[in-house]
Amino acid sequence: MDQFYVPTEILLGRGALSSLGKTIARLGQRAMLVCGAGFARRSGLLDRALDHLRAADIRATVYDEVRGEANLSTVDAGIDIARREHVEVVIGLGGGSAIDTAKAIAGAAPLAGSIWEYHGGRAIESAGLPFVAVPTTAGTGAEVTKNAVLIDPRNKVKYSIRDDRWFARAALLDPETTLSLSPEVTAGTGSDALVQAIESYTSIAANAVTDALAYRAIELVGANLARAYGRPDDLDAREAMMAGSLMAGMAMASARLGGVHGMAHPLGSHYDIPHGLVCGLLLPYTMAYNVDYATAKYARIGAALGVDTRSVDEAAAARAAVDAVRALLRKVDIPEHLSAYGISEDALEPIIEESLPSGSLQHNPRPLAAEDVRSILETAL
Secondary structure (H helix, E strand, O other): OOOOOOOOEEEEOOOHHHHHHHHHHOOOOEEEEEEEOOHHHHOOHHHHHHHHHHHOOOEEEEEEEEOOOOEHHHHHHHHHHHHHOOOOEEEEEEOHHHHHHHHHHHHHOOOOOOHHHHHOOOOOOOOOOOEEEEEOOOOOOHHHOOEEEEEEOOOOEEEEEEOHHHOOOEEEEOHHHHOOOOHHHHHHHHHHHHHHHHHHHHOOOOOHHHHHHHHHHHHHHHHHHHHHHHOOOOHHHHHHHHHHHHHHHHHHHHHOOOHHHHHHHHHHHHHOOOHHHHHHHHHHHHHHHHOOOOHHHHHHHHHHOOOOOOOOOHHHHHHHHHHHHHHHHHHOOOOOOHHHHOOOHHHHHHHHHHHOOOHHHHOOOOOOOHHHHHHHHHHHO
């Protein structure tokens, strides 16, 4: 029996940010706004968000300390502030790192234990504070997932804390907030959305509902990623990317992901590679390794990406899907080799070891043992 569960209220479209004040007012009067250390201010998005909160008589504490990947130290400091300020609702404004940081602060602030304990496996005892997500990238889907992906900076281990009570109460997706993104960030986050759509579509836990969402996400991202990269002010492309990212996030929340994410997390945390870039880099190699185990779905992925599948058999269409993905990622300048980040064959063993327990790896359509992960990574070098 399949299950699909996303309890988040979703507002998607131009001008959605203007609903922030009335959305928060339903949840509390003392808010904490979590964002990045620079982009939110430079882009003017932080000021716009604060204006909407003031108009609704919301008292807001700004926590703009998110730098790079979400990590436990940043979350821990944010929890202290949330408790001291008697925060009633938490807002995540930004990309996946800001949203996951806010999600973890909201989820853990009322709990007795420390965030370090919950990252280490302690069970979450009760509900957290209400949490609202305002993504400013089209990539992670974190606004509709129940997990926060966090790095332990002491040992550079990257794991998720997940709980059904950690879904956002509401997600406001305004494509106008993505217009300030650089082409590089557009490419990286958009590649992440493509990977999430493809991996949730081919996951062993996929079902009819997640397939519908993931397939449409592949179509939207496939048609609009290069367009948004080449024409940053193309609002139609930005809106389509945001919708595709959202649908991929909704799909993966129930279907889970695959081998790319299982390998990407340790690579990103050990070598400081942006998450979307390492995911995009690994995707064609992992698809090529999986192709005989998900042939029918890969053939349909090819069709979603514009491959003419009418005159070829299913196996050829599946291989053409791998080529189409590789070509799309080249268009947005995703690096093709891990050696570009100083990674050598001698460094693969700890990456393999940390990949194996990953729930994402375990949902890959082809079973992946240590020798399989090694084969993919060696090919990607």
